[in-house]
Amino acid sequence: METVLPIMNKYTEIETCVECSAKNLKNISELFYYAQKAVLHPTGPLYCPEKKEMRTACVRALTRIFKVSDLDNDGILNDLELTFFQKVCFNTPLAPQALEDVKNVVRKNVTDGVLDNGLTLKGRHETTWAVLRRFGYDDDLELHQDFLFPLFKVPSDCTTELNHNAYLFLQSVFDKHDKDRDCALSPDELKDLFAVFPYVPWGLDVNTTVCTNDQGWITYQGFLSQWTLTTYLDVQRCLEYLAYLVTREKKLDLQKKQTQRNVFRCHVFGITGSGKSGFLQGFLGRNLVHQKTIREEHKSYYAINTAHVYGQEKYLLLHEVTADFDVLSEAELSCDVVCLIYDVSNPCSFEYCAQIFKQYFMDSKTPCMLVSGKSDLVEMKQQYCMSPLEFCRKHRMPPPQAFSCNTTAPPCKDIYTKLATMAVYPHARLRCMCTCNRCTFCLCQNFINSELVQTLRTKLYSLVLSRHVTAAELKSSSFWLRASVGASVCAVLSFAIYRALLRSP
Numbered sequence: 001m002e003t004v005l006p007i008m009n010k011y012t013e014i015e016t017c018v019e020c021s022a023k024n025l026k027n028i029s030e031l032f033y034y035a036q037k038a039v040l041h042p043t044g045p046l047y048c049p050e051k052k053e054m055r056t057a058c059v060r061a062l063t064r065i066f067k068v069s070d071l072d073n074d075g076i077l078n079d080l081e082l083t084f085f086q087k088v089c090f091n092t093p094l095a096p097q098a099l100e101d102v103k104n105v106v107r108k109n110v111t112d113g114v115l116d117n118g119l120t121l122k123g124r125h126e127t128t129w130a131v132l133r134r135f136g137y138d139d140d141l142e143l144h145q146d147f148l149f150p151l152f153k154v155p156s157d158c159t160t161e162l163n164h165n166a167y168l169f170l171q172s173v174f175d176k177h178d179k180d181r182d183c184a185l186s187p188d189e190l191k192d193l194f195a196v197f198p199y200v201p202w203g204l205d206v207n208t209t210v211c212t213n214d215q216g217w218i219t220y221q222g223f224l225s226q227w228t229l230t231t232y233l234d235v236q237r238c239l240e241y242l243a244y245l246v247t248r249e250k251k252l253d254l255q256k257k258q259t260q261r262n263v264f265r266c267h268v269f270g271i272t273g274s275g276k277s278g279f280l281q282g283f284l285g286r287n288l289v290h291q292k293t294i295r296e297e298h299k300s301y302y303a304i305n306t307a308h309v310y311g312q313e314k315y316l317l318l319h320e321v322t323a324d325f326d327v328l329s330e331a332e333l334s335c336d337v338v339c340l341i342y343d344v345s346n347p348c349s350f351e352y353c354a355q356i357f358k359q360y361f362m363d364s365k366t367p368c369m370l371v372s373g374k375s376d377l378v379e380m381k382q383q384y385c386m387s388p389l390e391f392c393r394k395h396r397m398p399p400p401q402a403f404s405c406n407t408t409a410p411p412c413k414d415i416y417t418k419l420a421t422m423a424v425y426p427h428a429r430l431r432c433m434c435t436c437n438r439c440t441f442c443l444c445q446n447f448i449n450s451e452l453v454q455t456l457r458t459k460l461y462s463l464v465l466s467r468h469v470t471a472a473e474l475k476s477s478s479f480w481l482r483a484s485v486g487a488s489v490c491a492v493l494s495f496a497i498y499r500a501l502l503r504s505p
């Protein structure tokens, strides 16, 4: 013992010294217990004996665990949160008495009560390690690679989206941090949200990519959009970010089949200065005056927001493509809808759109829309062999859509709805959403909405109601049977007429 004690004093990392004898079977089980403990639950990474305090990495890890477990984000673990935490870590809730005992012990030892992260460290290290491991930490007190980057293979022809549960989870994260309930995250609230991250995951460009409020703070809609964007562009990164926010393994199914897609990608092409950025920012409701306040280093090549397509909310992701005309990559060409924007006041700007279309999209199935940007300016004749309208007619595209973000109010949203509709329903015939009154789509729309059809419909409806719908008949199943058959026949007939009209030149 005299030899060992000075060594122990000199090397503080030696945790225990056990005097044992194999011959006399003295302290054999103790020896194994301490040896095992030294390997499985070492004190060294958690506690610095020289300074007599927890190590920084351990404080950081426990702080994150505390914040993630503090579901209402009030800085205190209440009984519910403590029980939840206990269940997550040890698969069993704390009995009410045990809960009180824990709090009493902490109250006695720590002035700040349950708020202090020293709570678990005051206990046995086995417990601390169990908590840390349950929350995904490895022996170096870093989050485990498998936890941060789970194996997740996405087939090349699939896109990645968050599912309903993921949105619910993110909604709860937003609510937890939006302390003043103004549906936006102030810089302090955002800082608090990212306190569980080792670094701030979002760059300076986030505020120009998604919706913000008047103060430039990211809104609830913007928050979800940013997550949708990360999931779409880099699902591995999204999983990593989620790992910092969740208590346990992520069980969120992130992949959806194409048919149920919610996020649609639109690539915006146009020459330098044609107004691409203005178009992107217009989608976030920002007019030219607002756009002029955006600093160069905060500029983003993406804008994501929701658009309503026949009553359904879809995410439309706009991506400004700035690459050189001749070197467009596969990734730059792959999208759900193409937006070609030219500047009505610049006579050379349309030619670029025409060339891009002819070189890359003329034979592809991707729907394209031509946008005549800066429509508030005086229109110049475009230097091209045909006018933009003639070009659209020739290539069976919808006519050029006028757009301007030089408005007093937020720019009009119709154009984005049209783009989203084209992306969701890329079928060639349904592309046209114009009011040209010449194409089949317009003729169909006009026919359905015509006064004659409307009057006939109303007359028929009132006739059926007055003649057949008595209280007794309403109850009779034969009436509903007849009504259903009638409705089906009408639907089939209407569809047949519609198809016939579509086929007509």
Ligand SMILES: Nc1nc2c(ncn2[C@@H]2O[C@H](COP(=O)(O)OP(=O)(O)OP(=O)(O)O)[C@@H](O)[C@H]2O)c(=O)[nH]1
Binding pocket: 270, 271, 272, 273, 274, 275, 276, 277, 278, 279, 288, 322, 373, 374, 375, 376, 377, 403, 404, 405, 406
């Ligand atoms: N009058 C008017 N000016 C606009 C409009 N949109 C953009 N501008 C102006 O046109 C110029 C170029 O607009 P941007 O949106 O930066 O054009 P861009 O295509 O993104 O340019 P690059 O990113 O350089 O390729 C800016 O000075 C804008 O202020 C608009 O709708 N009306």
